[in-house]
Amino acid sequence: MNKERTITLFLVILTAALSRLLPHPENVAPIAAIALFAGAKFERKSLAFALPLLPMLLSDMVLGHPSKLAYLSFALIVCIGFALRKGAGAGRVFAASLSASVLFFLVTNCVYLSSGHMYPHTWQGLMLSYEMGIPFFRNTLLGDLFYSALLFGGFALAERRFSWLQVRPLATA
Numbered sequence: 001m002n003k004e005r006t007i008t009l010f011l012v013i014l015t016a017a018l019s020r021l022l023p024h025p026e027n028v029a030p031i032a033a034i035a036l037f038a039g040a041k042f043e044r045k046s047l048a049f050a051l052p053l054l055p056m057l058l059s060d061m062v063l064g065h066p067s068k069l070a071y072l073s074f075a076l077i078v079c080i081g082f083a084l085r086k087g088a089g090a091g092r093v094f095a096a097s098l099s100a101s102v103l104f105f106l107v108t109n110c111v112y113l114s115s116g117h118m119y120p121h122t123w124q125g126l127m128l129s130y131e132m133g134i135p136f137f138r139n140t141l142l143g144d145l146f147y148s149a150l151l152f153g154g155f156a157l158a159e160r161r162f163s164w165l166q167v168r169p170l171a172t173a
Helices: 003-021 031-041 045-063 068-082 090-108 123-161
Strands: none
Touching: 003 031, 003 045, 003 123, 031 045, 031 068, 031 090, 031 123, 045 068, 068 090, 090 123
16 A cells, blocks of 8 residues: 555544544444545454554543443444455445444443443343333444445545555555
């Protein structure tokens, strides 16, 4: 990957991550979209995992509310982003973003595994956890779709405009 492209991708992700610190509706955040975008765009998998998780860790130090299950879900969302490496058309990005929202909902609302205090350790407790999370899912989904469209769409437009952002094939001997 060329240096200019890597720096630009990093700056795009940093800008999106900083938006988490701005006032926003509850559960409308860029982190899942950043995880998808990083998984799709960074050749180095270590960067793809580090770039969504590092801003989240830093902003959690300011905002509080860190959750191991949230970090796990974002790491899994990076893996969904890997599926977009072969093509990130609007339909594929929409499906990946929807999948990311559902994955985040299923993983993070499984709080009975981690907290043990909010819901009983039963099937009914798990279902109650999911039921109580439904009102928050709408904003999560809207935020993920918005930020995914912004990141993927904006970067696709930039790639068309600036040739130095395009992936260059490796030179062969």
